[in-house]
Amino acid sequence: MIDRVRNFINKEKMINGGETVLAGVSGGADSVCLFYILMSLSKELSFNLEVIHINHMIRKEAEGEAFFVEKLCEKYNIPFHRKDVDIPRIFRESGLSEEEAGRIERYKAFEEIADKIEKEKGTKVLIATAHNTNDQAETMLHNLFRGTKLKGLSGIKPVRKHGNHTIIRPILPLSRAEIEEYLHSIGQDFCVDQSNNTDEFTRNRIRHNILPVAEKEINKGAVRHVAEAAAFLSDIDDYIEDKARLVLNASSVTKDGELVIDLDKLQDISPFVKERLMMLALKEILPGIKDITAAHIDALIEMAENSAGTKSYDLPYKITVTRAYNKMSFCKKDKTENTGGKKEKGNYSKVRISKNELTTKGKETFDLPGLGEVRLCLFPADNTKEIPTGEYTKWLDYDKINNTMSFRTREKGDRISVSNGTKTLKKLMIDEKIPAHMREELIIFADDEEVIWIPGFRMNDKYKIGESTSQILAVEVTSLQLVKGR
Structure with missing residues (x-):
């Protein structure tokens, strides 16, 4: 299993040597497995391992889980960082779901500790998370059921940028069953989050009620096959993104925060490339546009392909897209401009x-x-x-x-x-x-x-x-x- 992870790290060019790998360890089976495998490979791949544990302050067991991870790090002399985040308070104040608030704050904490390590030690920091094959299959199906295009079907990327750092998923090829079997074989305990056993969250319903039936009654390799399909689609997605980036660079200019596309240069490109180009154009104005959906992109393509008159669309994040003749401009400005009428x-x-x-x-x-x-x-x-x-x-x-x-x-x-x-x-x-x-x-x-x-x-x-x-x-x-x- 360690060989498989090593080969995956090398294939995806996750670690070059000389970095610090900051592993998120919750105490659950997946993250404890990540801890042991990274510790086993750290000398061979020439990186330093450190651990971050985030206490979401949601469950009464959280303090015990933090203590468990801290003692695990002490046992092997691995630097340990702890971050307490009051997710219930953030959930109440932000209006986000508890799950979404936890995810956002978790990555904020990763970034904060990674910045601190880079400043103190002068080394590049990679953030490692414990996503596995089951997570990949659950994510792909979750996105499919909610409605998505190619990017959503690509699932979890093995390597991706997040802020100033890179996130890596070294144990993505491993199934949850393999992970637990590995920990049992080395005699290592792990914490069990009882909330994962309920069907309160959509992802849990897929985990408990859909994937087990697929493996039992359709194909015992169903989870692996879904994850493999997501990886294949991810490669296609990367190819389309590269093509879209080339077209965008050749057809647009950016000045004073406004990106302007020459629509005459988009005449012969594939619809798939055109969709991605629109998303990339929006990201040029404002990175991290999570709330932009397929409906928004479809509206922009309709604008680009309809030459009749001048049109303007307002999108989330106060982004305005306007077409005038053969030019399409993207900019961020206050929605109070040009709306007219008495405001309430x-x-x-x-x-x-x-x-x-x-x-x-x-x-x-x-x-x-x-x-x-x-x-x-x-x-x-x-x-x-x-x-x-x-x-x-x-x-x-x-x-x-x-x-x-x-x-x-x-x-x-x-x-x-x-x-x-x-x-x-x-x-x-x-x-x-x-x-x-x-x-x-x-x-x-x-x-x-x-x-x-x-x-x-x-x-x-x-x-x-x-x-x-x-x-x-x-x-x-x-x-x-x-x-x-x-």
């Missing part, structure tokens, strides 16, 4: 629609800054028509709307009915993993304090069409300016 909460104009007025007119079309062109149409229910299921088109039971409707940003007291009861809008946004920075600017369609629909996210179950529906209100966002940032 969230820098958006509030649009009210009277029920009586809509009943008389039948149709209503208007532009809503921050969302785009919105069209409302009222018509009698017809059971022969297929109800649309698009994220930006909804048919509603008009009879259940009681008050003046409005498109607006969220307000205190907003609530929404879902299958398991009524939630506050704040709780729903957390459950839907809508990023905290988007919540104040997200446009909702409301019936007084009752949220009817969050375009791009969730509709209120109360307003769904049923057998008793007599009138249908069709609401469609026909020209997106700000699309969902999940």
Whole structure:
């Protein structure tokens, strides 16, 4: 097993020699295995090993796990760094999920300790994490089920940049079963996180209910095959990224924080390369754009390929993309610019629609800054028509709307009915993993304090069409300016 890891490290060019490898060790089987294998290879591959343990302060067992890792390092005289992070507090204040808050703070701590080591010892620091084959398979399936393109299917990269440092995953080729068998063979205990045995998190459901069935009833090598497919797709993804980078460099100029692409030079490139080029262009303006989705990229490609007139799109992180003739510009600026109209909460104009007025007119079309062109149409229910299921088109039971409707940003007291009861809008946004920075600017369609629909996210179950529906209100966002940032 150590030979396999050594070969993998060499194949991926993870360690050149002379570096310090800072290994994240939680005390679980994966990270303890990482610790032993790196310790075994440190002399041969000429690197110094140090360990960081992060106490997330979530579970009562956390202090014991920190003590376990510290004693393990003392036993082998390996430098030990401990970082306590109050994840429950950050979770409450940020609006992120506990899992996402933990991941973000974990990598912040890695960076902080790596910077400290580099400053004190003058050596390059590599950050090693204990991701394995099962993690790779779970990540690929998780992304596939949520909706993704090639990059999401590529799973976990063996080597990647993070801030000023490089993250390496030396035991990525090893399965969880192999890891535990190895630790048992050398008589080494490890900590068990009981939360991993529950189905509270989506990843755990894949781990407990999908992969075991696949291995038992389809192919015993299912996990390995999924991980191998992710690695193969990762190579393809790297190839496309290299091609896109070459095209971007040849077709764009950057000045004063604005990147401008000559669209005439994108005429003959592959759609796959064009998609990646758009993502790279956004990263040139603001690295780390996690909330940019396939919907955003599709909107930008549509803009690039449609030469009629001048168009502008606002994206998360206050990025604005504008097309004028054959030039497409990317820049970061305040969303309050060029929106026009009287501003209320969230820098958006509030649009009210009277029920009586809509009943008389039948149709209503208007532009809503921050969302785009919105069209409302009222018509009698017809059971022969297929109800649309698009994220930006909804048919509603008009009879259940009681008050003046409005498109607006969220307000205190907003609530929404879902299958398991009524939630506050704040709780729903957390459950839907809508990023905290988007919540104040997200446009909702409301019936007084009752949220009817969050375009791009969730509709209120109360307003769904049923057998008793007599009138249908069709609401469609026909020209997106700000699309969902999940």
